[in-house]
Amino acid sequence: MSDTRVWKTCVGAIVNLIEEAAFKFTGEGVRMRAMDPSHVALVDFDLPAKAFDEYEVSKPVVLGIVLVELNKIMSRAKSEDSLILEFEEEKNRLSLVFKGRSSRRFNLPLVDIKESELPEPKLQFGATVRVLGEIIQDGLRDAEVVGDTVRFEANESGFFMYSEGDGRSVELKLEKGSEALAKLEVRQPSRAMFNVKYLSDMLKAADMKDFITINLGTDLPIKLDFPIAGGEGRLSFILAPRIESE
């Protein structure tokens, strides 16, 4: 694959939520779905074969990868490097080759992880919005200043983020028709509250210039979809809402 950035950013975002994960390589592409240890967030990673320059999987394999380690390796990739992933079955390891001016080979031992069959939650979202990554990131950084939770809200007039703590508060407004709001589809005004830290970690997967699709429902989990590999692949996160105590 000629673009190392996809792996780098995706792994960089997932590693904060999950320590190790089972990646399934099949003829169609690479998939991974896992929950964080608190059962609060779900990661769904899908990179089809066509997102790679070359893709060759003779039989489906499930590779258990310690993400912290993979992330360390990926952080050594240079932007002009291309990346080759190879599974060495007899040694039970994954080798990663960075090809740039030189060729560097990392070997990463694999671990045994049960491949869990997690169903995708079926949620009836009330609103779907598409927002510029940069805006969400700003909103989250603002929220981090005042508290550890943030409320997302979408209604006919626009998209809002609100956070408060210890008497301080901050609000972000993105009104209907704004350039940074590519889509505002509200079947039902929706709002729910989330942990800022988790969202910030997830946002690490976003290119600031990309639009993120957000699905929202009142007191329902939030679903964030990031286009990856130029829209060929998909990285989604689902995060359960905070229970607002009265």
Place this chain on the structure above:
Amino acid sequence: MFSPWTEKYKPSKLSEVVDQGQAVKAVMEWARGWERGKPAKPALLLYGPPGSGKTTIAEALAKEFGWDSIQLNASDKRTFEVLKRVAGEAATTGTLFEGAGGRRLVILDEADNIHSRSDLGGYRAVREVLGRTTNPIILIANDRRAIPSEILNSCLQVNLRRLSPQSIERALERICEMEGIEAEPLALKRIAEASRGDLRAAINDLQTSATGKKRCAIRDLALYLRDMESNVFQVLGGILHASSVGEARRILWSLDMPPDEAIGWISENAPLLAKNPLDRARIYEALSRADIFLSRARRKQVYGLWGYASDLMAAGPSILRDGETVSRRLQVPSSAIAYRQTRGERTFRESVARKVASRCHTSSRVARKHFLKYLGVILKHDRKRGRAIAEELELTEGEAEYLKSVVDL
């Protein structure tokens, strides 16, 4: 593939849990409270002997109420941050499938074992989580007394009884039926009695003795059955009169007691039995070597050294003896008695030291060694400041009394 019967026949409904009717009722009542909103006691403490069904009840409860559940074990790294993050998030967040309306049960297994594993404020995190939680939490423990009282106070405490041999026998019968095993009734009875109320141990014993045979006969059992503490005196006598190293070692191993506890029993009694002073000296020599191995094993966490310790303490007293033995009644080790008598005092000392440590940013050992006496003097002689300190540290009545008594020592 090998699947343990303890998993295979784990009840998925509370009504299938063996013989804990009253406890189950209390647990259901508590869970129904959660369906209506946050109850006065947000957490439940299930405590009781091993194999009495604590974890099983917690898991079955989650299934029965359709709750998501996560489980944190003592084997997890239970530092303050990890507990706070994982348990804290899980306890205040809705579920992925039902959002804020969904409930998640947080099960903290071995809750009596948090602090001792890493002195990193595990209980402080638990307390914080209990205070903020919007989800049900179950703490599981063998020994309730090891848990700080502030945590106990916010828990509904439910005690699980040691299971009766009869109900264990019935549970074993059911498994035999489903596995198609022909079992001699007397064999099941023996297993049930030997398990001393531990259903998990009983099921494991049954599986060990019957696997691959489709039958369970009494003569297959002898090897597996544990010798329990009840016959510790008998075992001890055996060790002291053993005629070979091998014999002494076998006898010690049949005793279900860790060597660091067993050495107390042996060193209390073995020297007294030897008439000849030279024998006594030799026995003490062997025991003190064993003790060195034990402390190395503990300090360096190399429990492989237990083997050497066991050999020295088992074989030493019997083999190194030339002279006659006196026959006398064996005694409970005086250290065990002292331990038992000072338990209350030690509990207070530890809980106060922990509180002081967390407030003064020091370890509880330093707090215990250097701080407690001064606090005691203040508490005793300066009412006003004493009260302020007691408030600041959130001391209980008993803890304050203990501090005052320290001064007189």
